[in-house]
Every structure is written in C-alpha cells, then in structure tokens.
Amino acid sequence: EIVLTQSPATLSLSPGERATLSCTASQSVSSNLAWYQQKPGQAPRLLIYDASKRATGIPARFSGSGSGTDFTLTISSLESEDFALYYCQQRSSGPPAYTFGQGTELEIK
Amino acid sequence: QVQLQQSGPGLVKPSQTLSLTCVISGDSVSSDRATWNWIRQSPSRGLEWLGRTYYRSKWENDYAASVKSRIIINPDTSKNHFSLQLNSVTPEDTAVYYCARGGVALAGAGLDYWGQGTLVTVSS
Numbered sequence: 001e002i003v004l005t006q007s008p009a010t011l012s013l014s015p016g017e018r019a020t021l022s023c024t025a026s027q028s029v030s031s032n033l034a035w036y037q038q039k040p041g042q043a044p045r046l047l048i049y050d051a052s053k054r055a056t057g058i059p060a061r062f063s064g065s066g067s068g069t070d071f072t073l074t075i076s077s078l079e080s081e082d083f084a085l086y087y088c089q090q091r092s093s094g095p096p097a098y099t100f101g102q103g104t105e106l107e108i109k
Numbered sequence: 110q111v112q113l114q115q116s117g118p119g120l121v122k123p124s125q126t127l128s129l130t131c132v133i134s135g136d137s138v139s140s141d142r143a144t145w146n147w148i149r150q151s152p153s154r155g156l157e158w159l160g161r162t163y164y165r166s167k168w169e170n171d172y173a174a175s176v177k178s179r180i181i182i183n184p185d186t187s188k189n190h191f192s193l194q195l196n197s198v199t200p201e202d203t204a205v206y207y208c209a210r211g212g213v214a215l216a217g218a219g220l221d222y223w224g225q226g227t228l229v230t231v232s233s
Contacts, residue, residue, distance in 0.1 A: 034219035
C-alpha cells in the first residue's frame with residue numbers, strides 16, 4: 001500500500017502570503033494525485049486532480065505541481081477563507097483504490 | 110449538478126451492523142464512467158477509503174483489506190442509490206462516514222462530489 005506523507009503538519013501564515021504544502025508518496029503514483037480542502041463540519045472539497053489540474057470552480061490562486069513521488073500545492077496569495085485543513089490523495093488501480101495523507105493544517109498567524 | 114444525500118442511523122451497538130444509504134441526483138449509479146465510494150474519517154485513522162461499486166458491463170466491487178471480511182456495498186438502480194453495510198462493528202468503527210463519486214474524466218484521480226457526512230457512533 002502506498003503511503004502519503006504531508007509536510008508540514010501545521011503551517012502558520014498571514015493573509016496575502018504564499019503557502020506551499022508538500023506531499024510525498026512512498027512509491028511513484030505518476031500523476032494520479034489530488035488535493036482537497038476541508039473545513040470544520042464539512043466534507044472534503046476537491047481542489048486539484050491529476051497533480052496539476054484545477055477542479056471546476058476552484059480559484060486560480062490554487063495550483064498543483066509534481067509527478068512521481070513529490071507533489072506541491074501552492075496557494076499564491078492567501079485569503080481568509082483558505083485557512084483550513086488540506087489533504088493529498090492518490091488513486092491506484094486496485095484496492096485500496098484511494099489513500100490519503102494525514103493532512104496539513106493551514107492556520108492564521 | 111450532482112448531489113449525494115446520505116441517510117442512516119447515527120448510533121449503532123457493538124457487534125451489530127452499520128447501514129448507510131447514499132442517494133444520487135444528477136448522475137446514475139449505473140454510469141459506466143463513475144465509481145461510487147464510501148470513505149470514513151476519524152481522529153485515529155484519518156481519511157480511510159472503505160470500498161466502491163461501479164458498473165462496467167457488469168457490477169464490480171472493490172474493498173479495503175482492513176474491512177473486506179465485514180463490508181458490503183450494493184447499488185440499487187431502481188432508487189438510484191448505493192448502500193454501505195459494515196458488520197460486527199466495534200467502537201473503532203466510530204467515525205464520520207462519507208459517500209463520494211470518483212472515476213469521472215473531469216476529476217481524474219480525484220473524488221469530485223461528496224455526501225454531507227454521517228457521524229456514526231458505536232456504543233452500547
């Protein structure tokens with residue numbers, strides 16, 4: 001089973017700053033990686049799929065990059081509504097079809 | 110617009126069966142381009158994919174190894190929904206359970222629509 005490790009666990013930044021979140025896979029996942037945002041009491045929301053493609057309705061300040069084992073989610077200029085939990089997720093051909101990282105909490109400094 | 114609406118009890122006794130339903134609107138459980146998934150989230154286990162059902166000329170299921178002996182996911186084409194049954198539950202199965210759609214081209218490797226979540230507590 002592929003393990004995803006996210007870093008840092010917590011990121012403290014101010015509105016307007018740039019956020020860089022990392023996700024490392026224990027083996028290559030090619031570009032089969034997605035990023036989600038989750039706020040308290042809500043389901044995860046898909047931000048990025050296939051490592052770098054923005055999902056429908058996602059603002060351009062969110063971008064994803066990487067392939068193989070190392071991936072990055074960048075938020076170019078933080079807005080107040082961006083402070084939340086972020087998860088990466090990979091898809092495999094067989095069970096488990098999806099595995100998730102442990103999350104990065106993006107908090108207001 | 111796709112919507113997934115979950116229903117089911119929030120409290121289940123140990124050793125009994127957890128049952129949840131996810132009603133689909135705006136898509137079909139019989140779609141040959143989507144998969145229909147159950148995922149749970151707890152502080153101890155994080156986000157954990159449990160299994161999926163999907164139709165590709167015939168119905169298919171995949172289950173996570175951690176629950177494979179206890180889980181059944183069934184589609185119901187007449188009601189356009191899919192269900193989760195998890196047998197012999199213990200307090201470790203306490204979690205928020207989500208249904209979600211996967212496998213569509215516009216979401217690639219991602220899960221693009223999620224249900225609202227159901228907190229299921231296993232307790233006597």
